Amino acid sequence: MTELIECVQGDIARQADIDTVVNAANAQLRSGGGVAGALHRAAGPGLVEACRPLAPIRPGQAVVTEAFELPNRHVIHCLGPVYGVDEPADELLAACYRNALELAERHGIRSIAFPALSAGAFGYPPAEAARIAISTVLTTLPRCPGIERVRFVLFDATSQDLHRRTLATLQGDRA
Known part of the structure; x- marks a missing residue:
């Protein structure tokens, strides 16, 4: 499974060889700082319109939209927990990744790129x-055989090193 998972330093909005990118979303699925701002700016105004009927979402939840002007097919939007506020934070954060993969x-997505959900403005300790x-x-990957990367x-x-x-x-x- 090593070849299935990779860790790179880069811009989540510039992953042209990946089917779907994951947005570190806010509850209203609007543009903001960090990942959400970068993806919304790159995707253009269509992403705002596509997100509007899906909001609000709850911590741990994932929803999917088209990617519009991004070089990907889809964007999966996940609302990670705010550390010290949304509890149980560990279960909610795990739910983001599990729900996004499922x-x-x-949706027949073969490759997906995640940012470090909740580890920025939401204050989750990075490690x-x-x-x-x-x-x-x-x-989760063993239950998602269609996902190749x-x-x-x-x-x-x-x-990246972490x-x-x-x-x-x-x-x-696991070995």
Whole structure:
């Protein structure tokens, strides 16, 4: 399964070789800072219109839209928990990744790129967020045989290194 999961530093809005990107959404599915702002700017106004009837969403929930001007087929929007506010935070964060993968499987999506959900403005401690994300992906992928590749697209080298080390540790635990 190692080749199925990769961790790269980059821009989530520039993943042209991936079917679907995941938006670190807010409850109203509107543009904002970080990932949501980057994806909305790149996708153009069609994304706002597509999101409007789907909002609001709850922490842990995932919904899918077209990708519009992004180089992808779809955007899956996930609302991660705000750390210290939305509880149980670990279960809600895991639900984001699980629900996104299951939604991707139902839509015939073969590749998906995730940001580090909740690890930015929502305040989730990065190491714990990475552990939950990768652990959830590893346990969910066997139930999603149509998904051939999962990419974590991280903002900086520190996050990329953290995710790579976490992936290596968790895969080692499963060997």
